Amino acid sequence: MKKINIKIAAIVASIGLLTVNGCKKSFLDSDQLSQYSPENLDNVDALKGVLNALGRASRNEFFGDSAPLLTESLFSDVAVDGTTDKSTPAQNLVSQITPDANLDNDDFNKVGWYWTNFFAAVRSANTIVSNIDRPKYTSEQQKNEILAGAYFYRAYFYYRLVHEFGDVPLLLKDLTSPKYDFYSTKREVILQKMKEDLTFAQQWIKDGGNKGEVTNGAVNHLLAKINLALGDFDGAIAAANKVIDGGTYALMRNRFGSTAGDLTKNVVWDLHRMDNKAISANKEALLLVIDRQTLQGRTDLGSQLMRNTVPAWHFNNLNIPQGGLQAIVDGINAEIPLTRMYGRGIGRYRGTYYSTTQIWTDQTDYRHAKGMWMDMTDLVYNNPAIKNSKDPAISSLYGKPVVQYTKDNINKVFTNGAVDTIRHWFSWPHYKVFINSTNQFAEDPNWNPPRGTNTDWYVFRLAETYLLRAEAYVWKGQQGLAMADINQVRGRANAQLLTDASKVNIGTVLDERARELFWEEPRKTELTRIAFIFAKTGIASYTGKTYTLANFSQNNFFYDRIIEKNSFYRDKVPTLQGVRYEIAPYHVLWPVPAAAQRFNTNGMINQNEGYTGAEKNVPPLDKIVE
Numbered sequence: 001m002k003k004i005n006i007k008i009a010a011i012v013a014s015i016g017l018l019t020v021n022g023c024k025k026s027f028l029d030s031d032q033l034s035q036y037s038p039e040n041l042d043n044v045d046a047l048k049g050v051l052n053a054l055g056r057a058s059r060n061e062f063f064g065d066s067a068p069l070l071t072e073s074l075f076s077d078v079a080v081d082g083t084t085d086k087s088t089p090a091q092n093l094v095s096q097i098t099p100d101a102n103l104d105n106d107d108f109n110k111v112g113w114y115w116t117n118f119f120a121a122v123r124s125a126n127t128i129v130s131n132i133d134r135p136k137y138t139s140e141q142q143k144n145e146i147l148a149g150a151y152f153y154r155a156y157f158y159y160r161l162v163h164e165f166g167d168v169p170l171l172l173k174d175l176t177s178p179k180y181d182f183y184s185t186k187r188e189v190i191l192q193k194m195k196e197d198l199t200f201a202q203q204w205i206k207d208g209g210n211k212g213e214v215t216n217g218a219v220n221h222l223l224a225k226i227n228l229a230l231g232d233f234d235g236a237i238a239a240a241n242k243v244i245d246g247g248t249y250a251l252m253r254n255r256f257g258s259t260a261g262d263l264t265k266n267v268v269w270d271l272h273r274m275d276n277k278a279i280s281a282n283k284e285a286l287l288l289v290i291d292r293q294t295l296q297g298r299t300d301l302g303s304q305l306m307r308n309t310v311p312a313w314h315f316n317n318l319n320i321p322q323g324g325l326q327a328i329v330d331g332i333n334a335e336i337p338l339t340r341m342y343g344r345g346i347g348r349y350r351g352t353y354y355s356t357t358q359i360w361t362d363q364t365d366y367r368h369a370k371g372m373w374m375d376m377t378d379l380v381y382n383n384p385a386i387k388n389s390k391d392p393a394i395s396s397l398y399g400k401p402v403v404q405y406t407k408d409n410i411n412k413v414f415t416n417g418a419v420d421t422i423r424h425w426f427s428w429p430h431y432k433v434f435i436n437s438t439n440q441f442a443e444d445p446n447w448n449p450p451r452g453t454n455t456d457w458y459v460f461r462l463a464e465t466y467l468l469r470a471e472a473y474v475w476k477g478q479q480g481l482a483m484a485d486i487n488q489v490r491g492r493a494n495a496q497l498l499t500d501a502s503k504v505n506i507g508t509v510l511d512e513r514a515r516e517l518f519w520e521e522p523r524k525t526e527l528t529r530i531a532f533i534f535a536k537t538g539i540a541s542y543t544g545k546t547y548t549l550a551n552f553s554q555n556n557f558f559y560d561r562i563i564e565k566n567s568f569y570r571d572k573v574p575t576l577q578g579v580r581y582e583i584a585p586y587h588v589l590w591p592v593p594a595a596a597q598r599f600n601t602n603g604m605i606n607q608n609e610g611y612t613g614a615e616k617n618v619p620p621l622d623k624i625v626e
Contacts, residue, residue: 041131047146050128054153055212056297057121059289062457062519063303066106068113069519070308070349075590076523077565078514080581082311082350083107084423087577089348094582099594099611112593114164118157122171125154130174141204148201152214152222155194155201159226162187163525163532166589166608167620181603184620187532191229193624198223207248211278211288211456217243218287221460224468229529231536233472240469243286249462250283251492257281268366268493269431274455286460293454305433307451309519310345313338313379316414316424320386320394321403323412328402329383332449336382336399342374342430344449347423349519354565356427359511365495367515372431377404420576422568432518463489463516471509475533479504486512505542506530510561528588531558552588553609559585586610 040046061068073079074090081089090096090109097103103112128150137143161168170185170193201219209215220242227235243249255267257276262269270276271284278288291299314330330339360368367373379402387398403413405425411417419425435452470485479501486504487497489512498504510530513521533539534557535547541557543564548555563570568581575581589608597605597613606620607613 041127042134044135044137044142044146047128047131047135050124051146051149051153051213054121054124054150055289057117057124058153058156058459059291059299059457060117061522062289063291063299063305063454064301065304065307066110066348067304067308068110068117069522071110071114072522072524073349073519074109075562075583075587076527077510077562078352078355078518078523080350080352080422080566080568081109082347082423082426084347084420084575084577087575087579091575091579092582093587094584097587097591099591099597099607099613101591103591103593111164111590114160114590115593115596118161119171121157122154122161123174125150125157126171126174129154129172144200144204145206148204148219149214151197151201152205152219155198155226156222158190158194159222159229160522160525162190163229163528164590165592167606168592169605170621170624172624172626180599180601182600182605183603183618183625184606185624186620186622188230189622189624191226195223195226195230195235198226202242212290215286217246217249217462217465218460221286221465221468224465224472225529228468228472228475229532231533233475236472237469240465240472243462243465244469248283249286249465251462251466251488252282252284253492264371265431266366266369266372266494269372272432274435277456277458284462285458286462286465287458289457289459291454291456298454302454303435303452303457305435305452305455305519306343306345307348308345309349309433310343310347310428311350311376311426312345312347312424313342313376314344316420317416317418318402319413319415320381320397321409321413322394325385325389325394326383327381327386327413328379330449334382335384335387336380338379338382339450340436342379343434344451345428347426350422350568351426351428352566352568354567355514355518358565359514362496365490365515366493367429367431367495372429373427374430375427376425377401422573422575429518458520461517461520463492464513464521467509467513467516470512471506471530474504474506474509475537475539482509489516507542507561527558527561531556531561531588553586556585556588558588559583584610 070081071090074081075093081091083089086107088107097109097111102108104110104116128146132143132147167184167187168190169182170190172193198219202216202223205214205216205219207216220239224236224239227233227239252267252271255270257270257273257279259265259270259273259276271282276282277285278290291303293302313328318327319325320327328338330344331337332339370378380399381397381402382399386394389395405413405419410419433452435455436450466485466488470482473479473482473485483498483501483504486508490497498508513526531547534541535549535552538546538548540546541560543560545560547557562583567573569583572580572582586609591611592605592607594613597607604616604618606617
């Protein structure tokens with residue numbers, strides 16, 4: 001197996017990397033120049049070190065308490081922030097998401113994190129671009145492969161930024177002096193430049209390198225997304241074809257890896273095990289981030305995936321049906337250790353009825369099978385006091401499944417009838433988020449209590465490539481071909497195959513993405529990209545409604561889809577703190593943090609419509625200005 005590309009910390013230290021979060025000011029502050037010391041960038045190892053740091057920057061989105069990807073997810077149809085013991089999380093987005101709000105805080109949201117960290121990553125990529133001619137190379141291939149890697153990461157982060165914030169400043173070279181005159185550049189101009197760069201990268205980046213490095217498959221996968229965003233559907237299909245038909249990658253359809261012998265599980269379980277993602281037998285991974293408890297450069301607090309995504313089942317006032325006796329305990333040494341079996345969550349990511357129930361339409365789908373997908377009633381009564389009770393009616397409950405509460409028994413099942421179903425009672429994809437520890441308690445602090453230790457993770461996977469190509473076929477009106485691609489993903493998961501091509505639409509693609517790509521896709525980014533396509537092309541959505549760019553922030557598919565599928569926002573459901581979930585059409589684009597504008601004294605970074613400051617906007621640049 002290829003070696004793991006994880007010696008990030010040592011390499012980064014040698015070239016003087018400043019941590020992305022080392023300064024609380026905006027990336028546009030005039031006193032921040034390159035993150036790297038130019039005199040140290042005259043050798044190949046140094047530039048490769050910058051590439052490694054870019055991989056680390058992409059990794060940070062997925063991991064940690066209140067990981068940034070949570071914010072991407074809650075601006076969508078699949079989830080809301082389930083933290084109901086505070087009034088600060090992003091739940092009423094109308095009142096809480098403003099340019100001057102706290103936009104980078106675990107107990108608020110990570111909108112500002114994306115602006116700061118993704119632009120910092122763009123500047124790191126530009127450091128390579130601006131210094132590419134300085135080292136001595138062994139070949140033209142070596143030089144261009146490094147340059148292509150920088151182009152890939154710059155395109156990756158800009159693809160995200162323009163679908164989070166819209167028109168943003170375009171930086172194509174490293175800064176050598178303070179700059180106070182940034183201007184917003186049109187989204188389409190940025191995407192076209194990124195497409196050109198990826199076309200170069202296609203030629204020079206090869207497959208088969210170290211795990212965690214950019215692959216040719218990842219380049220073409222990203223190119224497919226950018227072509228979709230530009231409305232070049234044939235280009236998207238061509239890029240996806242290179243991945244799907246290139247002979248290097250394949251959907252994993254047979255049992256493999258460390259868990260292949262577990263007859264209680266299936267190939268989807270194998271696919272998402274922490275020690276199976278980076279092995280050579282796995283042909284589905286296009287781009288990985290590497291994060292292991294035993295390796296240098298690991299995430300300090302581990303993935304925290306179970307903490308973020310599992311309900312707070314351990315302190316939910318749940319009693320036995322007779323009432324008066326606590327039903328479940330979370331002790332790690334309990335005889336039935338539910339915490340070790342499923343993780344100790346706090347319900348930050350609260351899936352919607354749409355994503356947890358509505359999309360699961362058949363009983364054969366591996367992704368929703370018993371033991372793969374968890375319902376609260378799959379937990380069992382494990383309080384030792386139940387087992388030790390002298391009442392046979394009570395002691396017989398021990399080890400049996402928790403009963404579903406009803407309006408008739410709720411006052412007994414829950415203390416005083418109080419149950420917070422937002423945070424404490426919902427189902428979740430155990431197969432995806434169960435990140436166990438190989439070291440158990442003694443050597444792994446992130447496993448005590450179990451909340452999700454360090455793990456490798458998919459950034460791009462072939463299953464999504466099929467769904468990108470399916471989407472392109474839908475835009476072209478070729479529903480039969482789209483259905484065939486969706487069925488490749490469904491068939492691998494043992495789900496019932498689609499049979500009526502006439503019913504395949506963008507909603508069908510989004511449903512399958514929701515089933516397949518939990519905590520992989522940036523859902524807000526993809527919904528905004530699709531909303532732009534509807535507005536640009538004038539193609540009617542599956543509801544029959546059409547959109548235009550002229551009033552994009554007031555009337556868009558992004559908002560209509562969320563209101564259709566996310567009942568928390570549609571019904572303005574209140575939390576225990578009295579905060580009502582609410583979202584508006586202008587949230588299709590996030591606010592530019594006010595600090596970025598304040599420091600930009602001689603230019604104009606436009607504010608998005610719907611937020612204070614948009615009235616001062618000027619026309620964005622419609623061409624590249626070096």
